[in-house]
Amino acid sequence: NYAESSLNDMHFICDAIENGMKLVVVDPRFSNTAAKAHQWIPIRPGTDAALMLGMMNVIISRNLHDEQFLRDNTTGPYLVRTDNGKFLRPSDVMMGGSADENMVIDAVTNSVRVRGSAPHKLSGRVTVNLVDGTTVECRTAWDLIADYIKEWTPEKASEVTEVDVNVITELAITYATTKPAAIRISQGTNRYWQGHQAFRNAILLGAICGNHGKPGGGVSWAGGTLFKTIAAAPSCWLNPRESEGYQSKSIVGSHIFELLPKDEPWPIRGIWFNHYNFGTQMPNYNTFVNEIVPKLELIVVSEQVMNDATTYADIVLPACSWYEQEGELVASWSNYYFQLRKQCIKPMWESKQDHTIYAEISERMGYGKYWGSVEDSLNEIIDNFTEDKLRNINKKELWETGVTRALYPEDFIPFADQNYPTPSGKLEIYLDYLHELGESLPVYEEPIESNRRPKAKQYPLTMMNVHNVFSVHSQHATLPWILEINPEPRVDISPKDAEARGIKDGDMVKVFNDRGHVVLRARVTEGIKEGCINIYEGYWKRQFIDGHLPSLTHMELNPVHDAVMESNYAPYDVLVEVEKV
Known part of the structure; x- marks a missing residue:
């Protein structure tokens, strides 16, 4: 929803519309961005992957897909063993063969060989002799994917998504025949337990139509310097004692609910929260407050204001605002520039910059030598970025003017050379390491708290809690000027859902499930699909009549996420009921 949560991008969309671009928004809500679109497609929450599978069915059945792109630039031609779902490797068929390379069917001889520059087939089925003397049937990854897509007729996709056939x-036809065509998919789609499936299917949809690496095409999320900076963070900064052979230890934050009560992998008795108001943003809030907090002997919170998180703190460290910080390297969500945020005023009263707090505490603990000045730290980070286009930026220009561009050309198009940062170097549309988890293919399954699960009999509405234009998470929710135009939280509910519950616009209602509740006013609106509600996230506890929004959420872990990186928080994958009070 660019118009509310990515304002710096919205004017580019408006410019593109003026230049003839057609904008289609798929969203359960009639968002501010949808209001500017040529077409709004209200979809059942969490079913985006099913929509794209239905689109791909139409595209393939009408022969609108780009076989050449799939053959040349994806792992679609690679052979997969039907006995275990793994890629066929040279080590499977020859002594001393590579365990990393892939096998394909030669386009001329129909023989099985190691992939190379010679033409190979996108589709095919072969029986292969293995080194142990047995045989196994193999099929190309594309054929397995295409078979799955065949199941997703437009009628089936319509039944799942509640979008008309x-x-x-x-x-589907518009996307396949428009050149170029782009898919912009962001975090809202990912805020379901199985939200990654939408991303995988979007990437596959882009590949099927040959849209990756093309000007004005592609499938994108955050393509600017921010994500690249996170991915390229130098290990010497993350672990200052790396050169001494010290190995840093960490746990995945999403596992705190299961690991901390068990004292695994080691006892944790204190947590220092930085840049995180867990009092409004923590999933499974009641469990955290009632089971995790009592186990902690020390909670430290660095904050600018006494927000909900400080309520539970033993120590509050006064962090200064951006205007008071000596310097900060600011990366962008969607462009290729860096900014140097410079100090406007000295820190007021007892507040200190985060860097200063870290350095002074480290000094008292005997580790002061690992901290220099703010400028020293910025130089260390830049000089050791793992990506050369970030590492070699014009620092002189950055210090003098406050802005410089990462070393990407002005006409930079991601993946224009069709080289991908994957083990195969290809766009990997089949992931054999997820076979045991049932997700080697880009698939669809219902959200964990879908309104078609048994739990929906008691709690039939899907609750979303999206960003709003008035606050970045909880930072600005209580500012007096903001309260003048956005005085209180409300729950958006469709007229049909409201009527079924005897609710009128402005009525006080209770939103609840088996985890918690919140009481606030209702906003009855045509701008949200039947079967779901929305409460904007970021409101402080005191702004609700009773209860608290994060008490409704959960932190169910998805093993597929953990196999790739770490489990995602699913704040939109929540079932609730609403009643008038």
Whole structure:
């Protein structure tokens, strides 16, 4: 929703519309961005992957897909063993063969060989002799994917998504025949227990139509310097004692609910929270407050204001604002520039910059030598970025003017050379390491708290809690000027859902499930799909009549996420009921 949560990008979309671009927004809500679109497609929450599978069915059945792109630039041609779902490797068929390379079917001889520059087939089925003397049937990854897509007729996709069959068909044809066509998919789609499936299917949809690496095409999320900076963070900064052979230890934050009560992998008795108001943003809030907090002997919070997180703190460290910080390297969500945020005023009263707090505490603990000045730290980070286009930026220009561009050309198009940062160097549309988890293919399954799960009999509404234009998470929710135009939280509910519950616009209502509740006013609106509600996230506890929004959420871990990186927080994958009070 660019118009509310990515304002710096919205004017580019408006410019593109003026230049003839067609904008289609798929969203359960009639968002501010949807209001500017040529077409709004209200979809059942968490079913985006099913929509795209239905679109791909239409595209393939009408022969609108780009076989050449799939053959040359993806792992679609690679052979997969049907006995275990793993890629066929040279080590499977020859003594001393590589365990990393892939096998394909030669386009001329129909023989099985190691992939190379010679033409190979996108589709095919072969029986292969293994080194142990047995045989196994193998199929190309593309054939396995195509078979799965065949199951997803527009009718099936419509039944799942509650999007009309004709809308799905027309959208598929429009996307496949528009050159270039781009898919912008962001975090809202990912805020379901199985939200990664939408991303995988979007990437596959882009590949099927040959849109990756093309000007004005692609499938993107955050393509600017911010994500690249996170991915390229130098290990010497993350672990200052790396050169001494010290190995840093960490646990995945999403596992705190299961690991901390067990004292695994080691006892944790204190947590220092930085840049995180867990009092409004913590999933499974009641469990955290009632089971995790009592186990901690020390809670430290660095904050600018006494927010909900400080309520539970033993020590509050006064962090200064951005205006008071000596310097900060600021990366961008969607462009290739860096900014140097410079100090406007000295820190007021007892507040200190985060860097200063870290350095002074480290000094008292005997580790002061690992901290220099703010400028020293910025130089260390830049000089050791793992990506050369970040590492070699014009620092002189950055210090003098406050802004410089990462070393990407002005006409930079991601993956224009069709080289991908994957083990195969290809766009990996089949992931054999997820076979045991049932997700080697880009698939769809219902959200964990879908309104078609048994739990929906008691709690039939899907609750979303999206960003709003008035506050970045909880930072600005209580500012007097903001309160003048956005005085209180409200729950958006469709007229049909409201009528079924005897609710009128402005009524006080209770939103609840088996984890918690919150009491606030209702906003009855046509701008949200039947079967779901929305409460904007970021409100402080005191702004609700009773209860608290994060008490409704959960932290169910997804093993697929953990196999790739770490489990995602799913704040939109929440079932609730609403009643008038």
